[in-house]
Amino acid sequence: MSGDTRPEEHPHITMNEYRKQFPKDQKEYFGMLKQQGLVLDPVVFVKKPPSIDMDEILRETYERAVEKIDEFYANDGRFLEPGGLGYPPTMIDQFGKDYALNAQGIYYRDSYSSTWVTENRKVWVPSFEGVDWDSLEEMDRRKRARTIVEHNKNNETRRKSEYAWEADAWTDVFGAMRNDPSVEVDKHDYMRNLPNTDPVQCTLTGDSTVVKRTPDATFGLATFSELDVNLDFWSDELRRDRLERLMLHRKCGLLPDPKWGKADLVFPFAVYEAKGWSGDYRDARRQACLAAANYLDMLDDLARRPGPVGSIKPYQTATSHQYQVFALTSFGAHWHLLVGYRRPRGPEPEEYADTEGMSDTVYVFQRVWSARVINERVAWELLSLIDQIHLWAITEFRHFVIEHLRAWHGFCDENYILDWDSVYDVDPEQKRRWTCDSSGALPLPSWVNLLSDKPRQLVQDKAKRSLAKVLMDRKTRKGKRKLTEGWVCTTDDCCYSSDSRHLLDKEFLDHMRSYHHCPENELASMGLCIEKRWVEECLKSVMPSYSAEGSQRPSKRSKVR
Known part of the structure; x- marks a missing residue:
């Protein structure tokens, strides 16, 4: 049915009500056209993608199986046509989820073409150019490919669940990234203020809902503490405490982690969604693209000059x-492997720029590669593409993130303390006393207002701890920190040695490393304990009513082992 023969818009109508109303509207509309002597437009038939029966797929030729699954994955590939006219209920049932994504800005292209890349940008895609299947350098990758094929055939033969496919992907396909300490890979939540869509019109309603989703795997950059400074891949810009300041300061509000309030897996560059045979593969595409759109928004915020949310x-x-x-x-x-990028909604006819009910931004996802991974050559292709993405992530992408973080950190370092004037006490007879009122709430960026009460309070507490640590660092730099008795090592009666009496924090850790050859993982744990004690002391000094529930301060006399 053509767009001109759809019934008129039904605002605020439910889908069940629309199903009952649609035949009546169609009959009235066709009757009106007949009375006016108008010629009906030719009917446009929308082809419904064939459903996927995996038992039948196994009996198909390789080429036909790939064709069927790719066709089902694309779901016809038509885009939403807004404009006040409604689709038939059957079309909404089949394509409504994709139409809603179009209104939210998400578009899927079933192939890759550089002509679709607009806005004067470059998009990097992995390829097989310069990669020789027969090269000796590919022997290890081909060995990994054979493992993938063996597991895939076993999963198919035994009709295994989605968990088996996902678990094999983690080890066989993503193992190299999982083992890279500069990359963080996890089944990690993300939060998004998602625009709502009308169930009948599929366009934006004007309001939104904060949602939390958990992709099967998220790939981002790892973060570090000050104690990791000796690591080859350590970066001061990716320090967790500094990223938390960017996130919590009201004039920044930059969210580095898709899980709001955290700074563990930052600025994701890839997402993975798996479906077993019982799942709907189109849902995997929708879920992955929605998560990736969220990560693109995070990168867009990062790429801009520092300023309030x-x-x-x-x-x-x-x-x-x-x-x-x-x-x-x-x-x-x-x-399927897709590449996605973000840009303003453009003049292309299918994008409907400046149309009510459509987003201002679009997220274009193009299919770079797809295949049925049941032989060594195809599995090798998959690994080659994934390994190229891994290399790109730890070089070009990581450099992009670090370079753009520098401007944010510089802005935050200059303004972090100065901006808290409203919560500092000022003694008119003395210079400013850097203290914090524990009874009041610190002003925080606007994204915190989208949280419920309990998460909002947790973020508020984290902001106060972050501020207290900055104040203590400031006092330390100016030589105003009161040094207490220090740490005493009791390992092997070491406390009787003059080398271990009343050591400061860093001296104590250096002592444990040099004299007792303490492993780095134990040193890291001790360092975190010391840092926690330090921050709590500062909190109690600037906020006398502060008490850390359930926490116990470590003894000044520390016994290790």
């Missing part, structure tokens, strides 16, 4: 808008 901020450089992410999905042994 919601303010108009230009990009830091002429190429700062050239960021991207990847979305990976699997349906049994069938894999």
Whole structure:
């Protein structure tokens, strides 16, 4: 049915009500056209993708199986056509979820073409150019490929659940990234203020809901503490405490972790969603693209000049808008690799720029590669593409993130303390006393207001601890920190040695490393304990009513082992 033969808009109507009303509207509409002597437009038939029966797929040729699954994955590939006219209920049932994503800005292209890449940007995609299947350098990758094929065939033969496919992907496909200490890979939540869509019109309603979703795997950058400074891949810009300041300061509000309030897995560059045979593969694409769109928004915030949440901020450089992410999905042994980027909604006819009910931003996802991974060559192709993405992530992407973080950290370092004037006490007879009122709430960025009461209070507490640590650091730099008795090592009666009496924090850790050859993981644990004690002392000094529930301060006399 053509767009001109749809019934008129029904605002605020439920889907069940619309199903009952639609035949009546169609009959009245066709009758009106007949009375006016108008010629009906030719009916446009929308082809419904065939459902996937995996038992039948196993009996198909390789080429036909791939064709069927790719067709089902794309779900016809048509885009939403807004404009006040409604779709038939059957079309909404089949395509409504994708139409709603179009209104929210998410578009899937069933192939890759550089002509779709607009806004003066470059998109990097992995390829097989310069990669030789027969090279001796590929022997290890081909060995890994054979393992993937063996597991995939076993999962298919035994009709295993989604968990088996997902677990094998973690080890066989993503193992190298999982073992890279500069990359963080986890089944990690993300939060998003998601625009709501009308169930009938599929366009935006104007309100939104904060949602929490958990992809099967999220790939981002690892963060560090001050104690990790000796690591080769350590970066001061990726220190957790500094990232927390960016997140919590009201004039920054930059969210580094998709799980609001955290700074563990930051600025994701890829997402993975798996479906077993009993799942709907189209849902894997929708879920992966929605998560990836959220990560693109995070990168867009990072790429802009520092400033408050919601303010108009230009990009830091002429190429700062050239960021991207990847979305990976699997349906049994069938894999898809998509590349996604973000830009303003454009003049393309199918995007309907400046149309009510449509987002201002679009997230374009193009299929780079897809295949049914049941032979060594195809499995090798998958690994080659994933390994290239891994290399890109720890080089070009990581450099992009670190370079753009520098401007944010510089802005935050200059303003972090100065901006708390409203919560500092000022003694008119003395210079400013840097203290914090524990009874009141610190002013926080606007994203905190979207949280419920309990998470909001947790963020408030974290902000006070972060501020207390900054104040203590400031006093230390100015030589105003009161040094107490220090640490005493009691390992092997070491406290009787003059080398271990009343050691300061760093001296104590150096002592344990040099004299007792303490492993680095134990030193890291001791360092965190010392840092916690230090921050709690500062909190009690600047906020006398502060008490850490359930926490116990470590003894000044520390016994190790």
